[in-house]
Amino acid sequence: MPYDPSAFPPFAVTVDLVVLTVRKDALYALVVRRGEPPYQGRWALPGGFVRGDEDLEEAAARELTEETGLRSQALEDQDAGAHLEQLATYGAPQRDPRMRVVSVAYLVLAPDLPAPTAGGDARSARWASTDTLLGAGDGSGWEVEQQVPLAFDHDQILRDGVERARSKIEYSSLATAFCPPEFTVGELRRVYEAVWGVALDPRNFHRKVTGTPGFLVPTGGTTTRQGGRPAQLFRAGGATLLNPPMLRPEV
Amino acid sequence: MPYDPSAFPPFAVTVDLVVLTVRKDALYALVVRRGEPPYQGRWALPGGFVRGDEDLEEAAARELTEETGLRSQALEDQDAGAHLEQLATYGAPQRDPRMRVVSVAYLVLAPDLPAPTAGGDARSARWASTDTLLGAGDGSGWEVEQQVPLAFDHDQILRDGVERARSKIEYSSLATAFCPPEFTVGELRRVYEAVWGVALDPRNFHRKVTGTPGFLVPTGGTTTRQGGRPAQLFRAGGATLLNPPMLRPEV
DNA sequence: ACAATAGTGTCTTTCAGACAATATTTT
DNA sequence: AAAATATTGTCTGAAAGACACTATTGT
Known part of the structure; x- marks a missing residue:
């Protein structure tokens, strides 16, 4: 044609x-x-x-x-x-x-x-x-x-x-797009939980995201807007690829 | 509008x-x-x-x-x-x-x-x-x-x-789309190597793909079209999702 | 015998998942 | 004090990566 x-x-x-x-x-x-x-x-x-x-x-x-x-x-x-x-x-x-x-x-x-x-x-x-x-x-x-x-x-x-x-x-840092410019690890975890509809272990999640270089950058500030112990505030780091990825539990 | x-x-x-x-x-x-x-x-x-x-x-x-x-x-x-x-x-x-x-x-x-x-x-x-x-x-x-x-x-x-x-x-079985209906583990590995442009360890690759349930189904036949010891022939299994995924080495 | 490919097993390291324990706030 | 959230640490099992070794063909 x-x-x-x-x-x-x-x-x-x-x-x-x-x-x-x-x-x-x-x-x-x-x-x-x-x-x-x-x-x-x-x-x-x-x-x-x-x-x-x-x-x-x-x-x-x-x-x-x-x-x-x-x-x-x-x-x-x-x-x-x-x-x-x-x-x-x-x-x-x-x-x-x-x-x-x-x-x-x-x-x-x-x-x-x-x-x-x-x-x-x-x-x-x-x-x-x-x-x-x-x-x-x-x-x-x-x-x-x-x-x-x-x-x-x-x-x-x-x-x-x-x-x-x-x-x-x-496998990306896209979840931070759901967060305000500064956010806590707990807030980021609640994003994952809401999007996937599952519960994640706060301790393992914390270790994973803070242990991935370039994923989160601490801003120095803290907040207590969620109640409980004040949490560190972070911004999204430059890393856009999450490797190894954070896999959805148990599909 | x-x-x-x-x-x-x-x-x-x-x-x-x-x-x-x-x-x-x-x-x-x-x-x-x-x-x-x-x-x-x-x-x-x-x-x-x-x-x-x-x-x-x-x-x-x-x-x-x-x-x-x-x-x-x-x-x-x-x-x-x-x-x-x-x-x-x-x-x-x-x-x-x-x-x-x-x-x-x-x-x-x-x-x-x-x-x-x-x-x-x-x-x-x-x-x-x-x-x-x-x-x-x-x-x-x-x-x-x-x-x-x-x-x-x-x-x-x-x-x-x-x-x-x-x-x-x-993270999928899509690499089998590059293979004929029946293929060997080595042929499948060469597909990954060609697409990614890297060399993969034949032994670890073999363990990974044959150890993932539903990924490969043995047909019973063997072939020697690559030279060397005859290799088992496989078809693509029903599993389309690879979990855990096979990650590209060292980007 | 030698080269080539296939396949199994072993060891080490990394990491996910379970969970104990501590820290710091509000009520 | 009690409840809530944050954070660190410890243990276990799964799996990746490195690699020794055996198996079966062609030349």
Whole structure:
């Protein structure tokens, strides 16, 4: 098939965002309520069209700022801003009933607290527990709200994003993206526990993370915001690769 | 920005393939020579437009068959066919000088031997060492041919594909995708050595892979195709996850 | 006999996981 | 004092890396 750009089928290209944060010892995702059909009134991942002159990652960063007020720290940039990386691309022919839409999904990891709907067009946005969104209820049925699945194929996208986050904190320092600039070992451990949904031994965890050169840098300060004995404060060190990795217990 | 499908900017969507194989104890990629501008005469990754009614992975599998005669074993399917998985998506505004093209790259891992250009429109295709293609020459300068970089941003796509293959064989059984249906432990080890570009201890490697339950299944047969003492033949077992992983030595 | 590859066993070191014990705060 | 969290240390078992040794072929 000769490469004939004049005869290509027309596509719309969008970016969708899986924005994850840790709060209340659980993993939460940002969702927005759809104001128009299709899937009107349903929750969906934030996102929007890629403009004609912008790169994909630019579009993702723009949508992120528009819908949450967060700035991204695309790739290498150190401080200030959430981690942003490409997740995967979804392009089933009928995933949008109106037309052919290919969506490039991005994963954003952010510390807690950015109040949802800081600005932009998302008339109603909220953080929702990923367990609830994905129907991973424990069967007790108390989590009544939000059993309606997400719009489009956003269930699958969210699932892929959560799995990416879960596996990537094993061998990288990415878990620190869920923490404020300065944090304690205990806070970092609670991130791992929330993302993996397991309990980790505080003592072994402490030994592991403080014993990995370049992973954590002590700032000198201490805090007692968790109660109990004051804990040292750390910043994320330069090391982005965790070797040997911290493996999830007992899958 | 209201979700207005009637006003979307027009994009072309293509798939590009990073087809990797191991031969002569090195990692090779499939490249095709471009017959028309832009980048006429340059080598490029195989690929083409996504049709209006096909899924992205379908398009990748179709291009793969058209350009190599290989069948893919998308995802779970066991035997018969190369491994195919989505790699990443590239959409910089000027990556194709003619128009806005977003390309979804797929990674294909295949055993050796499929003679290139089994069929289709690629008038000239060949296997090229990834080291040569990516300019990782050792400085001795004997690899004269092919210092011209690949067309478009295919250098970056190839680099990403190679890195994905390198990291994924650490914690999965994916290295078996480079092997024929039946293979020896030594052949599997040479795959790891070629992909990582390191030497592994044959004895420790043997202990590791045969000691991981479900990773290798003995077929009963033996072969002597490598010379020396006959080696047991194995098939890939059901286990797709390698735990604990086989870590690359000494990055 | 010799070279080449396959496979087993042994030793040392590293590290994960279990858990005792101590330290420093709030209530 | 009691409860909560942080931190250090000790022990055990699993596994990686180094490497001696045996096994079975081709030349």
